[in-house]
Amino acid sequence: MSYAYLFKYIIIGDTGVGKSCLLLQFTDKRFQPVHDLTIGVEFGARLVSIETKPIKLQIWDTAGQEAFRSITRSYYRGAAGALLVYDITRRDTFNHLTTWLEDARQHSNSNMVIMLIGNKSDLEAKREVKKEEGEAFAREHGLVFMETSAKTSDNVEEAFINTAKEIYEKIQEGVFDINNEANGIKIGPQHSTGNSSIPGGNNRSNGNGCC
Amino acid sequence: MMPVLNTILDSVVDTIAPPTPAFENFIYHWEKFMVNYLEWTTDGQFSQTRIEETNVPGHLEIVQQILICEDQNEKIATNLCMEYVLKNDLFNMLAVIAEKEKLIGIRILVLKCMTNLISQLKNPVLAHQSFFVTIQRLINLCDSVLYNKQQQDQIHFLYMLCTLLNNQQNVSIMFFSNESNMCRLEEAKASTESSTFNRLNLLDCILTYINTKVCIIKDCTTNTDVYYKCCDCILLLTKFNDENVIDYISNETKLCSTLSEHFRNLFCALPTALDYNGLETIELNWRDDYNATYSNDVTKFFCWLNFIIEIIRDGQLKISYSLCESLRLLFFNKLFDTPEQISCSYVFLLKKIYRAADHTPLNYTINYWLRSELDNSYYDKQTPIDILIKLSSTTDDTFVFNILNFFIDVLHDSDKEVLDFIILQFINNRNYYERCTSGTWSDEEDEREKKLLSNGNNINTSRTLAPSSIDRIINRLLALIPQNLQSDQLHTFKDHITDVKNMYNDVLDKCTKFDWPSEALNSVKINDFDEGPFLRMIFKKISNIPNQNSSTTLQLKIILIFLSSLPHPYLHEYLLNSTLPLKRNVPSLYMILCQVLKELHKKILTFPNYNKELIQARKRILNSSSIKLLKEKNFEVIVFNNAVILEELCKELVAVLFVKYHHTNLANENI
Numbered sequence: 001m002s003y004a005y006l007f008k009y010i011i012i013g014d015t016g017v018g019k020s021c022l023l024l025q026f027t028d029k030r031f032q033p034v035h036d037l038t039i040g041v042e043f044g045a046r047l048v049s050i051e052t053k054p055i056k057l058q059i060w061d062t063a064g065q066e067a068f069r070s071i072t073r074s075y076y077r078g079a080a081g082a083l084l085v086y087d088i089t090r091r092d093t094f095n096h097l098t099t100w101l102e103d104a105r106q107h108s109n110s111n112m113v114i115m116l117i118g119n120k121s122d123l124e125a126k127r128e129v130k131k132e133e134g135e136a137f138a139r140e141h142g143l144v145f146m147e148t149s150a151k152t153s154d155n156v157e158e159a160f161i162n163t164a165k166e167i168y169e170k171i172q173e174g175v176f177d178i179n180n181e182a183n184g185i186k187i188g189p190q191h192s193t194g195n196s197s198i199p200g201g202n203n204r205s206n207g208n209g210c211c
Numbered sequence: 212m213m214p215v216l217n218t219i220l221d222s223v224v225d226t227i228a229p230p231t232p233a234f235e236n237f238i239y240h241w242e243k244f245m246v247n248y249l250e251w252t253t254d255g256q257f258s259q260t261r262i263e264e265t266n267v268p269g270h271l272e273i274v275q276q277i278l279i280c281e282d283q284n285e286k287i288a289t290n291l292c293m294e295y296v297l298k299n300d301l302f303n304m305l306a307v308i309a310e311k312e313k314l315i316g317i318r319i320l321v322l323k324c325m326t327n328l329i330s331q332l333k334n335p336v337l338a339h340q341s342f343f344v345t346i347q348r349l350i351n352l353c354d355s356v357l358y359n360k361q362q363q364d365q366i367h368f369l370y371m372l373c374t375l376l377n378n379q380q381n382v383s384i385m386f387f388s389n390e391s392n393m394c395r396l397e398e399a400k401a402s403t404e405s406s407t408f409n410r411l412n413l414l415d416c417i418l419t420y421i422n423t424k425v426c427i428i429k430d431c432t433t434n435t436d437v438y439y440k441c442c443d444c445i446l447l448l449t450k451f452n453d454e455n456v457i458d459y460i461s462n463e464t465k466l467c468s469t470l471s472e473h474f475r476n477l478f479c480a481l482p483t484a485l486d487y488n489g490l491e492t493i494e495l496n497w498r499d500d501y502n503a504t505y506s507n508d509v510t511k512f513f514c515w516l517n518f519i520i521e522i523i524r525d526g527q528l529k530i531s532y533s534l535c536e537s538l539r540l541l542f543f544n545k546l547f548d549t550p551e552q553i554s555c556s557y558v559f560l561l562k563k564i565y566r567a568a569d570h571t572p573l574n575y576t577i578n579y580w581l582r583s584e585l586d587n588s589y590y591d592k593q594t595p596i597d598i599l600i601k602l603s604s605t606t607d608d609t610f611v612f613n614i615l616n617f618f619i620d621v622l623h624d625s626d627k628e629v630l631d632f633i634i635l636q637f638i639n640n641r642n643y644y645e646r647c648t649s650g651t652w653s654d655e656e657d658e659r660e661k662k663l664l665s666n667g668n669n670i671n672t673s674r675t676l677a678p679s680s681i682d683r684i685i686n687r688l689l690a691l692i693p694q695n696l697q698s699d700q701l702h703t704f705k706d707h708i709t710d711v712k713n714m715y716n717d718v719l720d721k722c723t724k725f726d727w728p729s730e731a732l733n734s735v736k737i738n739d740f741d742e743g744p745f746l747r748m749i750f751k752k753i754s755n756i757p758n759q760n761s762s763t764t765l766q767l768k769i770i771l772i773f774l775s776s777l778p779h780p781y782l783h784e785y786l787l788n789s790t791l792p793l794k795r796n797v798p799s800l801y802m803i804l805c806q807v808l809k810e811l812h813k814k815i816l817t818f819p820n821y822n823k824e825l826i827q828a829r830k831r832i833l834n835s836s837s838i839k840l841l842k843e844k845n846f847e848v849i850v851f852n853n854a855v856i857l858e859e860l861c862k863e864l865v866a867v868l869f870v871k872y873h874h875t876n877l878a879n880e881n882i
């Protein structure tokens with residue numbers, strides 16, 4: 001439970017590209033075949049380690065639907081990393097990337113690490129966007145790029161962790177001011193590591209009777 | 212219980228600085244809360260215990276405190292507790308507990324706890340599914356019909372929520388969108404027990420407070436607070452600046468229909484005979500006058516009128532328009548449903564509403580309604596204007612007074628379409644004009660001829676103003692009052708010039724954008740002339756002046772002065788140019804005035820001392836309003852009053868001619 005840093009992430013992209021599935025695969029190692037529209041925002045967390053340091057990722061999964069765009073915008077601030085997702089089987093989701101990028105650049109802090117993700121790589125037969133196109137877009141806009149599949153979990157782990165590495169490097173380089181909360185990075189409560197008996201997870205129901 | 216609690220609270224404050232113990236504390240109290248609750252409701256039984264007798268509130272209070280502390284110290288502490296809450300859907304558990312209410316009072320406890328959280332959290336995670344689904348479930352519990360006793364706490368929760376949304380308008384879409392509605396339905400399906408509850412959106416829930424307050428206002432002192440909060444919530448929500456929310460509010464909520472229906476209910480609850488004296492000038496404000504001393508029904512009606520107008524004026528335009536449209540359908544269109552109902556006070560109230568709606572989109576709505584055909588069994592295909600004109604033939608003086616007063620307001624409002632509907636459509640074909648009078652050329656034809664000859668000289672002086680016979684026209688009007696019957700020996704129109712000039716400038720301001728023609732020209736088609744129902748009514752009432760009260764005469768004067776000041780060439784020449792040749796049987800204002808004055812003067816001459824009487828009548832008229840004149844029953848006084856009013860009318864008409872003529876000439880000089 002204790003960690004050196006906490007990084008806030010935000011996942012953005014058109015509706016149905018697989019944002020919530022990526023998060024679920026990353027935090028719970030499950031895949032959800034039915035599209036469950038995200039309303040507002042959802043959130044998940046997982047501990048990873050970068051160069052042996054425990055780092056907590058707190059990930060905000062946003063709704064891709066246009067109507068909720070204004071909510072999504074308010075979550076850019078205070079995010080250290082963003083996963084910008086498109087669906088390789090739907091060209092329009094790729095075409096909208098510019099708009100998403102503009103939004104992100106406008107509302108986030110300038111150091112935010114953006115990872116471009118072409119999701120659903122398992123659906124090779126239905127592919128509409130070539131891998132090279134994704135790479136080209138990423139190069140052009142200075143993003144990191146990866147193709148993933150939330151279904152087979154291919155590259156999912158890497159996508160989240162590589163983003164964290166990138167952020168960690170920036171911290172080492174001193175680019176991020178870790179004392180400024182708006183950067184989406186916090187120093188963990190490692191000073192009080194003596195307390196290792198913190199109850200966590202879902203064990204609240206087995207609390208002992210009282211009163 | 213309390214002392215124990217305090218020490219626990221102290222420990223919360225003590226331990227909050229290092230983050231981890233706070234989290235431990237949090238888990239501890241949450242578990243204690245749950246265990247306690249479960250013990251009181253063993254086997255899902257409904258407990259007879261009141262919540263104050265248990266430790267349940269104490270633990271929840273601490274849970275809430277820790278969350279708020281954590282939020283306030285976010286810089287040093289990570290939001291572990293909130294993270295835990297969201298991840299494990301604790302709020303939703305609270306909502307379920309509130310819905311089931313197996314422990315007496317736990318619902319309100321949860322409601323208050325969530326109210327505190329949403330109003331105190333610096334970083335409320337309202338958009339988070341786990342949070343807003345909970346809030347949504349609680350909204351469903353706050354329907355005022357369901358739980359009357361707890362209205363205060365419920366509306367307070369709704370009010371805090373609206374305030375919060377107002378500060379974070381981007382989140383408002385969560386509560387006003389079809390997408391989030393769908394999500395709620397899913398939620399309802401998942402938990403079968405809650406499916407019995409109404410699925411209410413926030414606004415519809417607030418609207419349920421509108422109707423209940425009518426029936427319980429008398430016996431509940433705290434009710435005013437509920438009313439204010441309810442109104443404030445509505446005002447806040449209708450101002451939200453998010454296209455999607457605005458659309459949702461105007462299309463998917465019951466806002467417009469509820470407000471309109473409530474308006475109609477209050478209207479119908481008014482006493483049939485109103486005491487106008489106090490009401491003539493009254494303008495209630497929904498916030499300040501809700502407890503005013505007028506009769507309750509009247510106060511409520513005028514407060515509500517004021518409230519609705521505020522929404523229309525300050526709310527988002529789209530919402531204003533929807534509200535106006537629903538008022539038209541649900542209120543105005545129903546005003547003339549049953550002819551028996553249309554009374555004096557009806558028209559009076561209509562005038563008050565019309566005034567209140569001034570400078571708002573509702574003004575347009577009413578003007579539109581006034582000239583549109585009704586679709587009911589009794590008044591099929593008639594417009595409200597037609598109906599009011601017909602009703603004005605009644606012998607009830609007050610009724611006539613109210614109708615004419617309303618028309619005066621409508622005319623002064625100068626809506627292009629309404630003016631056209633009432634008068635202009637009937638005269639702008641120039642069918643009143645006799646084209647081929649053998650021998651005599653009208654002043655105007657004369658002018659036209661001259662102009663042709665002089666080749667464009669003087670091109671800017673309107674022929675319609677009859678420049679060459681203006682003196683004759685003025686003299687004719689002044690001569691209508693013989694010298695011995697003048698109440699003022701000076702008999703000059705100069706006193707009126709300033710007022711008329713001001714009025715004319717106002718009128719010009721409003722009417723220049725109408726693109727009215729600048730000259731009266733013959734149309735190709737020749738038809739019989741019909742002055743239309745409104746002018747017919749006015750002419751008839753002028754002819755009837757010797758037999759009717761002088762308040763009507765005063766109102767007729769106001770109407771005539773206004774009409775003649777309009778910068779409309781046809782209306783101008785028809786009403787004012789007494790030298791214009793008219794077709795046979797076309798009524799002429801000048802001729803009607805001649806006859807009426809002749810009749811009046813004949814009557815006056817039968818009184819000895821009529822000169823003194825005239826002078827006294829003059830003093831009376833100068834100091835009275837039309838409402839005072841309405842009460843005068845003495846026949847002799849009325850005759851003299853009427854004579855003086857007509858005398859002033861003639862002079863004012865002259866002033867109008869004078870001002871209009873000089874206005875164009877001046878304008879020409881400036882060119």
Ligand SMILES: Nc1nc2c(ncn2[C@@H]2O[C@H](COP(=O)(O)OP(=O)(O)OP(=O)(O)O)[C@@H](O)[C@H]2O)c(=O)[nH]1
Nearest residue numbers: 015016017018019020021033035038064120150151
């Ligand atoms: N075959 C395949 N299907 C996927 C993959 N990722 C997501 N899906 C499917 O795509 C659909 C949408 O996934 P979600 O994760 O709910 O989409 P989202 O981006 O969160 O959409 P919003 O919440 O509306 O913004 C679901 O039916 C998933 O099963 C993938 O990698 N491969």
Ligand SMILES: [Mg+2]
Nearest residue numbers: 019020037038
């Ligand atoms: Mg989603």
